[in-house]
Amino acid sequence: DVKVTQSSRYLVKRTGEKVFLECVQDMDHENMFWYRQDPGLGLRLIYFSYDVKMKEKGDIPEGYSVSREKKERFSLILESASTNQTSMYLCASRERGAPNQPQHFGDGTRLSIL
Amino acid sequence: GQNIDQPTEMTATEGAIVQINCTYQTSGFNGLFWYQQHAGEAPTFLSYNVLDGLEEKGRFSSFLSRSKGYSYLLLKELQMKDSASYLCAVSLNTDKLIFGTGTRLQVFP
Numbered sequence: 540d541v542k543v544t545q546s547s548r549y550l551v552k553r554t555g556e557k558v559f560l561e562c563v564q565d566m567d568h569e570n571m572f573w574y575r576q577d578p579g580l581g582l583r584l585i586y587f588s589y590d591v592k593m594k595e596k597g598d599i600p601e602g603y604s605v606s607r608e609k610k611e612r613f614s615l616i617l618e619s620a621s622t623n624q625t626s627m628y629l630c631a632s633r634e635r636g637a638p639n640q641p642q643h644f645g646d647g648t649r650l651s652i653l
Numbered sequence: 654g655q656n657i658d659q660p661t662e663m664t665a666t667e668g669a670i671v672q673i674n675c676t677y678q679t680s681g682f683n684g685l686f687w688y689q690q691h692a693g694e695a696p697t698f699l700s701y702n703v704l705d706g707l708e709e710k711g712r713f714s715s716f717l718s719r720s721k722g723y724s725y726l727l728l729k730e731l732q733m734k735d736s737a738s739y740l741c742a743v744s745l746n747t748d749k750l751i752f753g754t755g756t757r758l759q760v761f762p
Contacts, residue, residue: 570748582740589748597749635748636748638683639703641688646694
């Protein structure tokens, strides 16, 4: 079974802090994703990485950056946290070039910015 | 642009059958996924359709009509544990998925 592990289930930070969310997958997937999930808005893609050191902006990248130094690890960075970044953050991985294969999700990090 | 529509909420009774619809208009199409998400948990994969027709998997079935941009998820013999959100997602001609906002299903005794 694919295992996607996010470092924290719950996180509370203060406005202006730099926040790091970590995600590790164990299935050697090339593709990794960061989403945020908000009521009524569904899952929105923040950033996507298709290989080590490769990244692509998603639909809502403003205020975020990412790092992929190793294939199994994909980090989301909030450069200067703001209250509107309070949300559920979900990491996913997927095999590249296999459209019939699903994305596999981590358990999510519920982030509160005070 | 990309657009995926699903009803926001549905209710049903234990033991009944429920159909959750999904319509989509996307710039590419490489199949459609259904995911189940219990409150506070990760989405989990339910089904994948790329050809027109019905795919059956136990109590759950999923249907696709590519010409109509339409899919549905059919849940039979509903159980209380089926209370969850159900997410429709289209696989574009890249490696990305576009998600609908999800349908929250409540099953009552």
